[in-house]
Amino acid sequence: MNILVCIKQVPDMESKFKINGAGSWYDSGDLAWRMNEYDEYAVEQAVQLKEKTGGDLTVLCIGPERVKETMKKALAMGCDRGVHVADDEFFKKDSFSIAAVIAEFAKTKSFDLIFTGMQSQDRGSGQVGVIIAEMLGIPSVTTIVSFVFDNNTITVKRELEGGLKAVIKAPVPALVTCQLGLNTPRYPTLPNIMKAKKKELLSIPVAELLNVSAHQETTSLFFPEKKGGGLVLEGEAGDVADKLINILKEKTAVLA
Amino acid sequence: MKTLLVAEYREGKLQGSVNDLMAFAQKVGSDAAMFLVGSETDLPKFQGPLYLADVKNCGEYNPDVHKQLLLDTIAKVKPDMVVFSHSSYGWDLAPRLAFALKASQVSEVVDVVDGVPVAPVCNSKLRRKVASKTPVAILTLQAGAFGLSEESTGVPVIEKISTTATGKVEFCGYEQAEMGGVDLTKASVIVSAGRGIGKPENIAIIASLAKALKGEYGASRPVVDAEWAEHNRQVGTTGQTVSPKLYVACGISGAIQHLAGMKKSEFVVAINTDKDAPIGEVADVLVVADLKQFVPILTEKIKAL
Ligand SMILES: Cc1cc2nc3c(=O)[nH]c(=O)nc-3n(C[C@H](O)[C@H](O)[C@H](O)COP(=O)(O)OP(=O)(O)OC[C@H]3O[C@@H](n4cnc5c(N)ncnc54)[C@H](O)[C@@H]3O)c2cc1C
Ligand SMILES: Nc1ncnc2c1ncn2[C@@H]1O[C@H](COP(=O)(O)O)[C@@H](O)[C@H]1O
Numbered sequence: 001m002n003i004l005v006c007i008k009q010v011p012d013m014e015s016k017f018k019i020n021g022a023g024s025w026y027d028s029g030d031l032a033w034r035m036n037e038y039d040e041y042a043v044e045q046a047v048q049l050k051e052k053t054g055g056d057l058t059v060l061c062i063g064p065e066r067v068k069e070t071m072k073k074a075l076a077m078g079c080d081r082g083v084h085v086a087d088d089e090f091f092k093k094d095s096f097s098i099a100a101v102i103a104e105f106a107k108t109k110s111f112d113l114i115f116t117g118m119q120s121q122d123r124g125s126g127q128v129g130v131i132i133a134e135m136l137g138i139p140s141v142t143t144i145v146s147f148v149f150d151n152n153t154i155t156v157k158r159e160l161e162g163g164l165k166a167v168i169k170a171p172v173p174a175l176v177t178c179q180l181g182l183n184t185p186r187y188p189t190l191p192n193i194m195k196a197k198k199k200e201l202l203s204i205p206v207a208e209l210l211n212v213s214a215h216q217e218t219t220s221l222f223f224p225e226k227k228g229g230g231l232v233l234e235g236e237a238g239d240v241a242d243k244l245i246n247i248l249k250e251k252t253a254v255l256a
Numbered sequence: 257m258k259t260l261l262v263a264e265y266r267e268g269k270l271q272g273s274v275n276d277l278m279a280f281a282q283k284v285g286s287d288a289a290m291f292l293v294g295s296e297t298d299l300p301k302f303q304g305p306l307y308l309a310d311v312k313n314c315g316e317y318n319p320d321v322h323k324q325l326l327l328d329t330i331a332k333v334k335p336d337m338v339v340f341s342h343s344s345y346g347w348d349l350a351p352r353l354a355f356a357l358k359a360s361q362v363s364e365v366v367d368v369v370d371g372v373p374v375a376p377v378c379n380s381k382l383r384r385k386v387a388s389k390t391p392v393a394i395l396t397l398q399a400g401a402f403g404l405s406e407e408s409t410g411v412p413v414i415e416k417i418s419t420t421a422t423g424k425v426e427f428c429g430y431e432q433a434e435m436g437g438v439d440l441t442k443a444s445v446i447v448s449a450g451r452g453i454g455k456p457e458n459i460a461i462i463a464s465l466a467k468a469l470k471g472e473y474g475a476s477r478p479v480v481d482a483e484w485a486e487h488n489r490q491v492g493t494t495g496q497t498v499s500p501k502l503y504v505a506c507g508i509s510g511a512i513q514h515l516a517g518m519k520k521s522e523f524v525v526a527i528n529t530d531k532d533a534p535i536g537e538v539a540d541v542l543v544v545a546d547l548k549q550f551v552p553i554l555t556e557k558i559k560a561l
Contacts, residue, residue: 016532026377126342127350134351142348163435163487166430168428180477181481215354215358215390216390217389219387224380230524230541230542232542237549242557244541244554247541248502248525251523252502254470
């Protein structure tokens with residue numbers, strides 16, 4: 001099996017965000033970076049598949065130098081090699097361009113399976129995976145919460161709304177986008193973290209793979225207007241609890 | 257401006273998201289047509305042309321089949337914009353169509369300002385305006401971001417469509433999640449645990465507060481995915497939709513998929529260490545505190561009442 005998993009490095013969502021000088025994206029200073037949550041499930045599923053069938057597993061990430069830290073986690077989880085597509089301006093690229101770069105890399109490698117997350121936590125477009133598959137002309141299934149590979153066929157469950165799932169079969173080569181809860185992503189062990197340091201981590205300048213122009217542009221980034229306007233309580237826990245109880249007595253019937 | 261609205265049908269039923277699509281068309285004031293793979297027995301109350309493929313011939317959703325039907329319809333309608341809801345149907349089909357049409361796609365649109373769609377960034381902490389550079393733009397709409405103010409009464413003018421296209425994947429059937437046990441929809445007080453509880457043992461803190469308030473405890477998705485709580489306690493788009501008298505969100509950030517399940521609650525209290533957590537948008541009271549300290553104190557005081 002020749003497997004590819006695509007991961008993105010995203011900021012911790014609990015960060016205090018600031019807007020960059022151009023007003024077009026969030027400022028990247030002072031942020032803690034981590035692997036996109038959905039991609040952790042993608043990496044885990046790819047590693048499990050590789051453990052079952054043998055073969056070779058590549059992890060790919062587009063971004064600046066710092067994304068190598070996140071790639072090392074994927075290598076420590078069990079990926080065999082890393083391909084870092086070096087791009088300091090990746091945050092300006094639309095999903096179509098990101099997908100085009102990945103498809104350009106993948107088109108000559110005959111991957112049997114490609115795993116992506118269903119969406120990135122910062123951009124949330126949910127497009128990159130499907131577009132890669134369309135560009136490569138292979139079937140794709142989105143939002144999977146169960147994955148089985150057998151006899152060159154994948155059988156997956158696609159999550160729909162309200163607890164409903166659709167069971168889908170597709171021949172390989174194929175691409176799947178992974179949803180939360182697909183599996184239990186492993187924590188890299190210390191020996192595996194050490195081993196990962198010796199694994200191949202190749203860098204390719206993005207210009208070598210980019211041959212499309214963007215379909216869209218983020219013209220401005222801003223904070224949403226606060227419309228909730230609820231009461232904010234801070235301070236010593238006992239006092240706050242008393243205040244909250246008074247509010248509940250006044251505004252609701254639950255303490256009556 | 258011409259808009260094609262893509263309605264959704266599943267297991268013999270037109271999906272309610274069609275109202276979001278019609279509200280959107282009303283808001284941007286466009287000349288709209290609608291597309292549906294469905295049935296004449298359950299038609300949208302849409303005043304305008306409806307391009308209708310019969311689900312009996314097409315089967316349940318298959319991406320390539322629906323993509324071809326849409327491409328044929330688009331060739332006739334020549335829309336400037338194609339609009340889906342940001343649902344499992346929309347986010348699966350829209351990028352396939354966008355690729356075929358070489359069109360820009362903006363996902364999870366929450367607003368349109370001066371004709372430019374606005375989409376959330378970073379769990380709704382930020383917003384961005386996205387300008388499309390292609391002749392056709394494709395949008396998927398966040399559920400509930402555009403809602404009809406009144407029930408529509410339109411009658412569509414049907415034009416039947418069909419295709420011989422087949423799919424690359426095979427649909428083998430549906431599977432319904434097992435329900436049973438606690439029924440959150442009947443609880444008048446729900447105290448929910450989010451990832452902020454940190455470890456499974458802390459469910460007990462949340463359950464105690466729920467008990468003191470004579471309610472049930474619920475959970476956000478990561479807590480259920482980690483098997484710290486059963487699936488029937490999950491609140492949100494892929495769990496339960498609840499509307500209790502009081503909803504207490506403990507260590508829950510307030511992602512849209514969670515909000516969708518609880519925003520109709522009468523009174524909402526959030527307990528969170530992050531003052532900027534998006535749950536603040538729907539909370540009547542936001543307590544900025546560590547739940548591990550605050551919740552036990554609150555519980556004791558309530559028990560002592
Ligand atoms: C298609 C789809 C469907 C989904 N369906 C659902 C669904 O049905 N239900 C659902 O809930 N989610 C759903 N999700 C997931 C959703 O997007 C979020 O990932 C999820 O709701 C986040 O859960 P959380 O708020 O518990 O965790 P996080 O987003 O990680 O938030 C944890 C919060 O806890 C706070 N915190 C941390 N420590 C403490 C402490 N000691 N005291 C107080 N606060 C603390 C943090 O500040 C943060 O705000 C879905 C996602 C997708 C893509
Ligand atoms: N910069 C990137 N590098 C590698 N993979 C990416 C990148 N951006 C997005 N992806 C992949 O595409 C998925 C969907 O992202 P998006 O379309 O931005 O929501 C992510 O979960 C990743 O698997």
